[in-house]
Amino acid sequence: MSDGLLLYGIALLDGSEEGPLAPETTIVQVRDLGAVTTAVPYQRITPSDRDLERHAAVLEGVAARHAIAPAPVGTVFHDRVALTRWLELHYHALHEALSYLDGRAVARVHVVKRTSDPVKVDGALAAPAAEIMKSLRPQAAAMVPLRTEQLTGIVLSAAFLVEREKWGSFSSAVGTSARAHEDLDVRMTGPWPPYDFVKLDLGG
Secondary structure: OOEEEEEEEEEEOOOOOOOOOOOOOEEEEEOOEEEEEEEEEOOOOOOOHHHHHHHHHHHHHHHOOOOEEEOOOOOEEOOHHHHHHHHHHOHHHHHHHHHHHOOEEEEEEEEEEOOOOOOOOHHHHHHHHHHHHHHHHHHOOEEEEEOOOHHHOEEEEEEEEEEHHHHHHHHHHHHHHHHHOOOEEEEEEEEEOOOOOOOOOOOO
């Protein structure tokens, strides 16, 4: 069976790269775009937990230094020629998206009930939770709401695209919001790769 290329994501290169962007990967480069890949058999993949962990680890490592558009887990191209052709076809859209992400990182903010007491229904906390997200929005370049699972006690979640140089001030703003709403637990995680802000078009 011929080797294919497993795609982790597309990174914006800045010319400072020396070797691969992550261990045990190779770059397929088209101008200033670099596809982060590894050789695998060309066949349909059902990702295992280990594959998911590896995919996340590669993306997080690259995202610490470069803007990157994550690929869906298990994306395999037939060969280098096919991937290069796809990069050329989508170059302008990819470059525009990555340029927007460059110098920014993703923070996820979760507003959680401090108690599981059923008397305190979610509706009573929805307004202050929305107020917290609204207060944080001006601190970020963009925000998208995230789906939440009520059984976890999370009232509201959102992802924020934050300038890296403003990461500290954004974190401080989250802390200020947390202190202002003692009935809510405001949690921030990150920095994350931009899963919530860019999706690769693999249809053509």
